[in-house]
Amino acid sequence: MAMLLFSAGGVAGAAETAPTAQPDPNAAPSTRPAAGPEKTTRAAAAGARPVSGKSPTAAPLSRNAAPGGFQRVTSQKVQLKNKVTDADGDKSTLTFEVWTADAAGNPLKKVSIADNEWGVIVSPYVASGTTVTVDVPVGKLALNTNYVFHTSAFDGSLYETSWSPWAKFRIELPVDLxxxxxxxxxxxxxxxxxPPNYYQTKPLGSAGTPLSARSSQSAVEQCSEADADGRQVCFGKSTPVAKGKAPKSGAKTAGAAAATAGVEWCNTDFESILATRFTECDVRSVPIYIRMNGTIQATARFMFLRMLQLDGQNSFTEHLTIEPAQQIPLAFREINFVGVEHLCQGSCTPQEPDHSAWQGKTWWVPGEMHSASLTTSYTWDASVAGKTYLYKPDVKIDANILPADGQIRPFMTGYQWSLDYDGGTEDLDQIRCDTTDAGPGTGCVFVNHAxxxxxxxxxxxxxxxxxxxxxxxxxxxxxxxxxxxxxxxxxxxxxxxxxxxxxxxxxxxxxxxxxxxxxxxxxxxxxxxxxxxxxxxxxxxxxxxxxxxxxxxxxxxxxxxxxxxxxxxxxxxxxxxxxxxxxxxxxxxxxxxxxxxxxxxxxxxxxxxxxxxxxxxxxxxxxxxxxxxxxxxxxxxxxxxxxxxxxxxxxxxx
Known part of the structure; x- marks a missing residue:
């Protein structure tokens, strides 16, 4: 079967419509004789009328139809197709007429798709049985608009008595932004x-580098030895608290506020862990228990905040803040944080401050809600060019816990930061320092923050x-x-x-x-x-x-x-x-x-x-x-x- 193809380049623009007075879309084709006048001679009338195919299509088609059963054309170079036959074997033309349509496919306005009186495309004469393909010229059809088209056949003497069935189509490219x-x-x-985020996003292929300060254990309670009566005190595991239900911290001292100045998202209002490439803030709600034979008798909950800032070419800084999350129960006489110890690896060296460097008292009794903060500097050896190092700073916090039941002897216990990570964030505080040309001079980043x-x-x-x-x-x-x-x-x-x-x-x-x-x-x-x-x-x-x-x-x-x-x-x-x-x-x-x-x-x-x-x-x-x-x-x-x-x-x- 032969196919006739007429080329038309370019891209569709805005649709051009016929004048306001619209013809009857279903009137006999002979009323719009774009292919030529119908002949009325007796010989012409005796011949068979040509017939359009029953399945007109627009092309190129998507595999998926548009809503409403419209054929979805996936190119701005639109082709219209239909078959034509003539029982007498005469050659015939096909006239292609396009209308805008409503969502149901009913014709609304006739669209001019050719520069002639009728605004239609008329094919040349073709042999009976031919599928005719015509290209719609530039600027005639719009994207994302409902259209219908139909065809009428003419053999030089007679038109078919009615138009072909309507074919519904839309030009909807798979991408149109x-x-x-x-x-x-x-x-x-x-x-x-x-803004900071809590995603731990490691370099490709990195499963985590073993570091000497990192414990292989899961988060654990950190307890004193039990006395002869079975009593002990413990730092419990920090537990995530739903937003809006977290314990609210008390009033902060000026020293605590200064420790995180300029980093508004790092505060003790809620438990969280967040990081940027140069600042990491880990805020934990940590309980302190008094236990008797494994049964908790009283709980005091503190907010621990550790903010690490990579603020130097061969140094970085830790800001540690401790404050009660709630009123300390009367079952405690005093909670006294008596010392801290900082850890790092290799050439990373903490500059351990003495106890006088704390801003605010480091002991609490029932009724007190103040904050205490401590700033610690770390240095690392940046003297050798072309090197890369991984560090994981850690801190141990020791406390004396005095119950209020008349037994004056305090219980001492400790809390180590690396033993109490929230799941999936255990390496968010891992620091990579380098003396390469990756950045200006030497410097450090939180390598697992993207x-x-x-x-x-x-x-x-x-x-x-x-x-x-x-x-x-x-x-x-x-x-x-x-x-x-x-x-x-x-x-x-x-x-x-x-x-x-x-x-x-x-x-x-x-x-x-x-x-x-x-x-x-x-x-x-x-x-x-x-x-x-x-x-x-x-x-x-x-x-x-x-x-x-x-x-x-x-x-x-x-x-x-x-x-x-x-x-x-x-x-x-x-x-x-x-x-x-x-x-x-x-x-x-x-x-x-x-x-x-x-x-x-x-x-x-x-x-x-x-x-x-x-x-x-x-x-x-x-x-x-x-x-x-x-x-x-x-x-x-x-x-x-x-x-x-x-x-x-x-x-x-x-």
Missing amino acids: TLPTPDYSAPDPTSLNT PTYIFNAKAFPQAAAHAWLIQKATPKHPGSMADQKPLYYMGDSAQNSRSRNRICPTGWAAANGDASALVDASDALNCDEFAFASTYNSGGMSSAEGGLNPALLPGGTTPTGAACIGTYAKKHGSMVHLFSLNGTDPTFSEVCGRSAISGMHNQESMGNHFATFMRDMRIMDKDAYWLDTRMDDGGTCKYGIGGGQPVICKLAAE
Whole structure:
């Protein structure tokens, strides 16, 4: 069977409709004789009328229909198709007529899809039995609009008596993101003041390094020896308390407030453990028990706060605060914290303060709710260049506990920080110090806290929108803190080039992009890959090379960008959109994306901004980090994210 194809390039714009006075959509085709006048001779009337096919279709079609039974066309280059037959064997034409439609598929307004009196496309004469395919020209059909079309056949003498059945269709690309207008004056955001979080996110492949100050035990009670009567005192395990139900601490002294000055999120109001790359704050609600033969007779609960600040090139500081969480029960005569001992490893040395360095009294009796705080400095040997060290500071706190029952002899017990970690955060206070060129000079970071790189989405929305799409709509969610899918930095420049060339071969952006996305005459189309080629998450990095998410076609063994979601930026109406490539139908199970976008947006979204982030955060090979795209759909996504459905959203930059 022959097929006739008429080419029409370009991309759809706004729909053009017929004048307000609309014809009857179901009137006989001869009333709109776009293919020529019907002949009324006796010979013509004696012939058989040609007939349109009963199953007109629009193309290219998605595997999934749009809501309401509309055929979902997945390209802006729309083709309309139907079959034509003539019982006499005469050649015939097909007239294609398109209307806008309501949600049920009822025609509303006739759309002009050709520049002729009738606004229809008429095919050339074709042999009976031919499936005719026509291309709708540029600027005639709009995205995300309901349409119906039908056809009528004409053999040069007679029209068929009625139109073909209606075919319902919509142009819904798998990806259609409306981007905000760029603000090139928007300053680059900084990662230095991002909010803390409690996620322990270790470098890739790190299962935890054995350190001498780290106990292999689970959290345990830390008790004195029992006396002859079976009585003892214990520091119990700190237990998480639901937010809003945690014991509220009492009044704080000026010294305690000064210890955490400038770090508002580190306080004794609630039990928590939070960190940034340079500050870690662990707040615990720790009970002190009096026990008799294993039975608790009285409990006094204290808030212990330890804040570590990495505030020097070869030093860091601990701020320790102790205060009651509640009134001390009358069963206690006095609780007296008599000493602390700090621990570290290797060349890490605590500068142990004496007891006079405490701010506030270190003993409490019933009725007292004051705070006491102590600041301790640590130094480490930064004299040898090119070295990396791991440290895990620890502190022991000893106390004398006096019961109020007339037995004056105090019980002494102690509390060691490393014996009482909340599950899954035991290494959040692990410090990596280095004398390499990872950052400016020497310095330290909390290596198991992943910092956040922030896109300047206001200035470079094309790059930010592409990363947002892949982060939100694919199962790997690269860089998403909400999905706990960090990016892992990969520092091998040769591997970086291999990964990038596999995803973005030379010429791909020029062949698949659109110049309307460019900023000015000096701009050029770039291929933007995500996840980045400088990560172990890159689709271009094979498993054998250490890659986490190789992009493979079915049966393939070498990563390729053809297995990624392909998109391109294009001005559509007054706004730039990010569209899926014409003719592609992603499943949203892909592990990566590549997009033909403005080179300026691609390069400036990273460039010096990312290099500054790397140095500020002392990022090394395999370190984890998050990506905040600073894009938000504001609930505008038509089908939502995931499930293989189209992603049609209007994005805003934060």
